[in-house]
Every structure is written in C-alpha cells, then in structure tokens.
Amino acid sequence: MSVRFYNCRMLTMKDDKIIEGELWTDKDKISYIGPSVKADRSFDREIDCKGNLLMPGLKDAHTHSAMTFSRSLADEYCLDKWLHKAIFPREAKLTEEAVYWFSKLAYAEYISGGITSCFDMYFFKEASAKAAVETGFRHIFCGAANDFGGFDELEEYYLKLNDFDPLVSFIYGFHAEYTTCEDNLKRMSDLAHKYNAPVFTHISETSAEVEGCKERYGVTPAVLFDKLGIFDFGGGGFHCVWFTDEDREIFKKRGLWSVFNACSNLKLASGITPVYKFISNDMKIAIGTDGAGSNNSLSMFREMYLDTVLSNIETHNAAAVDPFTILKAGTTGGALCMGLNDSDCLSEGKKADIIMIDMNKPSMQPENNIARNIIYSADNSVVKMTMIDGKILYEDGTFTTIDLDEVIRESNRLMKGLV
Numbered sequence: 216m217s218v219r220f221y222n223c224r225m226l227t228m229k230d231d232k233i234i235e236g237e238l239w240t241d242k243d244k245i246s247y248i249g250p251s252v253k254a255d256r257s258f259d260r261e262i263d264c265k266g267n268l269l270m271p272g273l274k275d276a277h278t279h280s281a282m283t284f285s286r287s288l289a290d291e292y293c294l295d296k297w298l299h300k301a302i303f304p305r306e307a308k309l310t311e312e313a314v315y316w317f318s319k320l321a322y323a324e325y326i327s328g329g330i331t332s333c334f335d336m337y338f339f340k341e342a343s344a345k346a347a348v349e350t351g352f353r354h355i356f357c358g359a360a361n362d363f364g365g366f367d368e369l370e371e372y373y374l375k376l377n378d379f380d381p382l383v384s385f386i387y388g389f390h391a392e393y394t395t396c397e398d399n400l401k402r403m404s405d406l407a408h409k410y411n412a413p414v415f416t417h418i419s420e421t422s423a424e425v426e427g428c429k430e431r432y433g434v435t436p437a438v439l440f441d442k443l444g445i446f447d448f449g450g451g452g453f454h455c456v457w458f459t460d461e462d463r464e465i466f467k468k469r470g471l472w473s474v475f476n477a478c479s480n481l482k483l484a485s486g487i488t489p490v491y492k493f494i495s496n497d498m499k500i501a502i503g504t505d506g507a508g509s510n511n512s513l514s515m516f517r518e519m520y521l522d523t524v525l526s527n528i529e530t531h532n533a534a535a536v537d538p539f540t541i542l543k544a545g546t547t548g549g550a551l552c553m554g555l556n557d558s559d560c561l562s563e564g565k566k567a568d569i570i571m572i573d574m575n576k577p578s579m580q581p582e583n584n585i586a587r588n589i590i591y592s593a594d595n596s597v598v599k600m601t602m603i604d605g606k607i608l609y610e611d612g613t614f615t616t617i618d619l620d621e622v623i624r625e626s627n628r629l630m631k632g633l634v
C-alpha cells in the first residue's frame with residue numbers, strides 16, 4: 216500500500232515547527248516528507264488533507280489493555296483495596312477469550328484516540344498478540360511477573376513474543392516490589408544480565424509502597440532495584456510519584472525512563488508526580504494511561520493535559536511545565552521508551568505510524584499555537600485518521616479492521632462471567 220497525503224501541515228516532532236507540504240508512505244514506511252512536488256509515480260491512494268495536521272501517533276507507554284473489563288466496576292477504592300478487593304479476584308476468572316476481546320476493545324479506544332502503540336503489562340499475552348495482529352495494532356508487551364506467577368514463563372515469552380510478528384515485541388518487566396520477593400527480584404536481574412535487556416516495573420506509585428519497601432529492605436524501590444542490578448541494561452518505571460531526589464539521580468544516571476500516569480494516580484488517590492522535577496533534571500520521560508479500571512479512560516490527551524498543568528499547583532507557577540515537552544514525551548519519548556526507535560517522529564525511512572488531527576474541530580481553533588491546542592484543549596474527537604505500519608486503521612469515525620459492534624457485544628457477554 217502506498218499513500219500520498221497532500222495539502223497537509225505536519226508536526227514532525229523533531230522540533231516544534233509546523234511545516235506545509237506532503238507526506239508519502241510506501242508499505243510500512245514514510246518514503247517522502249517535504250514540500251509539494253510533482254510526483255513522477257502513482258499511489259494506491261491520494262488523500263487531500265485540506266490543511267489538516269499530520270503528526271506521529273501518540274504512544275501509550277504504560278497500560279493494562281484488557282483491563283477494559285474493569286472500567287467503572289470499582290471506583291471507590293485506593294490502590295491496595297482496589298487491587299485486592301476488586302481486581303485480583305476478577306482477574307482470577309479471566310480467560311484467553313476474555314483477554315482477546317477486552318484487548319480489542321482497548322485497541323478501538325487507542326486507535327480512535329490517536330494512539331499507535333501501547334506498552335502493555337498483562338497476562339494471556341498470546342490472546343492479546345493475536346488480537347493485535349488481527350487489528351494491525353502495534354503492541355509492545357511488558358513482563359508482568361510477580362510472586363503469584365509469571366517468573367517461570369518470563370524467558371519463554373521474551374523469546375516467543377519477540378519472534379511473533381513485526382507488530383509485536385516483548386520487554387522484560389515485573390509487577391512491583393510489593394508483589395515480588397527478593398528471590399524473584401534476583402531472578403529478574405539474572406534475566407536482564409543474560410540478555411543485556413532493559414527491565415520495567417511499577418515503582419513508587421504510593422507512599423505506602425515506598426514505606427513498605429523501606430521496612431523490608433531499608434531503601435526505596437529504585438535504590439533496591441539498582442543495587443540488585445535490575446537496571447544495569449536500562450528500562451524504567453511506571454508512576455514514579457513518590458520518587459526521592461536520590462531515586463531521580465539513579466534514573467538520570469542510568470538513563471532510565473520515568474513513565475507518568477496522572478489520571479490513575481489522581482483517581483486511586485495515590486498522589487501527584489512532580490513532573491517539573493523530572494524535566495528540570497533533564498530525565499527521560501514518557502506518558503501512559505494505566506489500565507481502564509484505574510483511569511478509567513484510555514485517552515492520551517487528558518494524560519498530557521494533566522502532566523502539563525498539575526505541577527503548577529505545587530510550584531505556584533502557571534508555566535511550571537512546557538506543553539511541547541509533554542507532547543514530545545507523549546510521542547517521541549513513548550516510542551523510544553518501548554524500543555520503537557523507528558516510530559519516534561515523522562521522517563523519511565521511519566515507520567508510518569501517523570495520525571491526522573482535524574483542524575476544523577472547534578477545540579483546535581483559532582490557531583494561536585497548534586501544539587498547545589493539542590495539549591490544553593484537544594480530546595479524542597480531533598483524531599481524523601490513524602495509520603499504523605502504513606495501514607489506515609481508522610478514518611472519519613470508521614474502523615477498517617475492527618468490527619466495533621461485535622467487540623462491544625462480546626465484551627458485554629464476557630463481562631457476565633466476571634461480575
């Protein structure tokens with residue numbers, strides 16, 4: 216498939232400039248980006264963008280896709296109770312079939328919200344992988360091992376899912392310190408060393424988690440993992456709400472990714488990540504939605520909004536965080552965090568993971584500053600088209616690979632077995 220987008224404006228994310236011209240894709244890659252030219256060739260499709268904006272897809276750098284089953288199911292608990300009372304008992308009833316359909320429900324929300332890849336921590340991974348490939352969605356798995364299970368299969372998944380399909384890959388990870396004993400943490404470190412591989416985990420999400428870790432080991436989770444050699448080959452952490460300056464130092468020194476999940480942290484009353492401290496320390500940052508049970512939306516727009524404005528309260532400064540830095544974290548940062556070095560910006564030779572923003576939506580006007588409109592006032596409704604790996608999966612409200620009626624029907628049918 217080759218596509219010519221013309222009459223478009225483009226935010227490549229290499230810098231904050233908006234350029235005018237056209238963009239071509241051939242198969243899974245961007246083959247031309249620049250001024251309008253007389254093309255001496257034909258295309259399978261030519262799309263008049265009528266001044267709408269092309270930009271790299273948003274990257275959801277921390278989620279639990281199939282947790283769409285838990286949306287609006289238990290909204291009254293903080294993290295600990297939420298996990299033990301509402302989530303773990305229901306997850307025990309999940310089946311491969313349920314994860315397949317609830318993953319597809321998540322993909323529909325991702326794609327219609329301009330998200331072109333997710334970094335997903337969950338189980339029944341084969342079911343999600345099958346759903347992702349059928350959909351054409353780029354799904355990066357993160358290991359989800361803990362003391363309840365997963366460590367015996369971690370290496371098998373690493374080898375299997377990194378050789379499954381070009382749309383799918385697997386990065387080592389474990390759930391969290393408070394669900395993983397020291398022996399298993401050491402197993403994680405051994406695997407990282409065996410494959411020179413990065414490792415990701417939930418980290419310092421609540422103050423209780425940090426206090427518990429200090430009681431058990433005398434140090435914070437970041438210091439503990441660093442001591443155990445878990446981060447010797449990179450990786451990073453999700454949430455990072457209760458980081459100390461020392462934790463940030465470790466992440467900075469090792470070039471680890473801090474992935475923010477503002478909505479989930481607010482809803483579960485976990486706390487507010489001081490995003491401005493990570494930015495002023497010039498750290499690597501990305502953004503994720505977390506799962507639909509704790510958010511409950513899978514929209515990157517509201518994540519990016521909150522990550523831009525929440526620091527204003529603590530600092531009493533309305534410009535504590537630069538909105539373009541957050542847009543960069545939501546696109547380029549997310550891609551690099553999950554190992555997608557070819558999906559980080561619009562450039563010739565890069566993957567055609569592209570979205571079109573509808574500039575005729577009221578929330579995108581007037582055009583005083585287009586990037587700021589995306590951060591401060593846009594929502595999923597501004598996404599006019601989503602292309603992943605050179606294929607258009609969503610256009611003007613219609614999915615090309617997902618039968619949404621079927622996904623909704625199956626999700627509600629399977630829900631009856633979980634409540």
Ligand SMILES: [Zn+2]
Nearest residue numbers: 417453505506
């Ligand atoms: Zn999470």
